Amino acid sequence: MRKTIILSAIAALTILASCGKKQEQQAPPQGPMPFPVQTVERQDATTYEEYTANLEGQQNVEIRPKVDGFIQKIYVDEGQQVRKGQLLFKLETQTLNQDAAAARANVNAAQVEVDRLAPLVERNIISKVQLETAKARLAQAKAAYASVAATIRYGTITSPVNGVIGTLPYKEGSLVSANSQMPLTTVSDSKIMRAYFAMNEKQMLNFTKTFKGATLQQKLSNVPPVSLLLVDGSEYDHKGKLETVSGLVNEGTGTSDFRAEFANPEAVLRSGSTGVVRIPIQRKDAILVPQNAVFDMQGKQMVYVVQKDNTVKSKVITTATTSGLNFVVSEGLEAGEVIVTEGTSKLKDGMAIVPQQAAKAETATPAKDTVTTATTKTTTVTKK
Structure with a gap:
């Protein structure tokens, strides 16, 4: 009797194992995975260059x-x-x-x-x-x-x-x-606050090329109103204006000194404090891609471009500046190309995917709770 029970159990196990193998053999092979993609377009954008500044009253x-x-x-x-x-x-x-x-x-x-x-x-x-x-x-x-x-x-x-x-x-x-x-x-007249900052020679050269004018004063007059980020990362309520720039480069530091002025009716700004002056720069027909679409490989920035047969191929790009959500691409991409916007770590060259058009991410001013501690920083806002 006991021998019969043992033989029955062995037979049941054998049947279950054979059924499992049969189901594995019948499972269909997995096909291409879906990935969100976006078509590259040219669009107008406003980039912001940021400079750490020291604040002083109009009269100290x-x-x-x-x-x-x-x-x-x-x-x-x-x-x-x-x-x-x-x-x-x-x-x-x-x-x-x-x-x-x-x-x-x-x-x-x-x-x-x-x-x-x-x-x-x-x-x-x-x-x-x-x-x-x-x-x-x-x-x-x-x-x-x-x-x-x-x-x-x-x-x-x-x-x-x-x-x-x-x-x-x-x-x-x-x-x-x-x-x-x-x-x-010291008596400080703080109704008008002055923000002093400096540009190095390369930044100064870009500044003179960006803004039109035969003289530095004319170029300053063509700069749009500038904003000020406070030490807590918030943006100051009142816009300011670039007023002066030194005519000579400081031989010791290699920089040119700028002065921006901000109204201070609520006495929020105090002499001796610091902030970040943000200068807006208009860019025409810029190519913007989501930061999630860009990955680094051996020190190079790359994206995956979707081919006509829905396979992907990595491509090296050069970025000029960043925003809170996007990179501004200066080289490597053309309008009309399709890139993968998320999940790049799961891809490799030649891999087939199922493209799914992703909703365009809103490009906005960088978060106000982030303040750069470097001399300069660039951020971007897209005009819709």
Whole structure:
């Protein structure tokens, strides 16, 4: 009985194994896999060149004393908004007050002498020379008194411009002078902020070729409004304008200095901070391909081009710049060619695929939460 059961089990296993082999033999071979593709087209695009910039107020005025003295009173605090003519500091001028009293006494004495000699001259008792000499001494005494009085006024320091108070390195009671290494403070007029950045010689050459104009100033006037990326990656609300560029290349750095200006009505921008100036450049009939379609091989950028028989062939391309989603191709592709947009890692030359037309990806301004730390960066936006 046991022997019969064992033989039955062996027979069942043999039947199952033979059925499995038969099903494997009957499974049809796998055909070409579907892949998304896109037809290459020429289109107008706007590329952005980005330059790291230092921000400064339109006026950064150092406040320095004209006389030596102890700081008697500080009337402002760091970061405070001040108006032109507002009192900032009061220096102790007790010694100067004593000098002023002595000078005033000299003026009175000289006036008394003139008053005494004048009637004597009228009666021809003394010569006019004596009176003129006394008048000269009076004028000299008045000049000395005016000089001391002006020096005393220098002890009262007011703001020369509207702006924001910087740091206050000195405290009340500190001795300061006109030769002090640090200023009393700095007043920054930040209604208009200036962004300073530099281009190297190659970038400067591209700039002069891109924008029309017989002079640098004319080229600057033809540059569209520029934007500013803040340190948190967000784009500043107000557009700016390129205002100046240095006429000579800095021999030490090999760069040309630019200045862009931005309105700052909400006081968002502060002197001493940094940002990224973005210069828009118009490109006509550019070829754009999705970044996912491009792969690197041995240091070269490549794409898979779909042939007429639906096989793929790798092709080397050269990209000029990037956007958040696309590469701008300068060499290697022509309008009308069909490329694979995704899954390139699964392909190899000569492999057959089933092309499926992919929806065109929206080409937009690069994400605002990404800020380049390099000197320059280029991004792209496509015009529809």
